[in-house]
Amino acid sequence: MAAGSAGTDVVAGIDVGGTKLAIRVETLAGERVADARFSAAGSVIVHQPQLARAFRTCLARQHPRLTVRILDEEPVAGAVVLARRLQAAVSPG
Numbered sequence: 001m002a003a004g005s006a007g008t009d010v011v012a013g014i015d016v017g018g019t020k021l022a023i024r025v026e027t028l029a030g031e032r033v034a035d036a037r038f039s040a041a042g043s044v045i046v047h048q049p050q051l052a053r054a055f056r057t058c059l060a061r062q063h064p065r066l067t068v069r070i071l072d073e074e075p076v077a078g079a080v081v082l083a084r085r086l087q088a089a090v091s092p093g
Helices: 003-035 048-064 075-090
Strands: 036-038 067-071
Touching: 003 036, 003 048, 036 048, 048 067
Parallel strands: 036 067
Antiparallel strands: none
């Protein structure tokens, strides 16, 4: 296999991976995905711009009003924010 062909195969594989991620988001979110905000995090998507692009492109094609943000901080940071919001919502004033 020629080097150029191998590179093309890798890019195609990454594009397929991004598309599969987008399909999983659609499956998990159901109909709510159309107007939602979605965040993706973690070293795999953060350090692979082609994967992030493919993911965003696929979601944008299917759901143009969906907002996608790739978080460049530790994924646990989002969990901490959500936990604080939940605590504030259930804790008295």
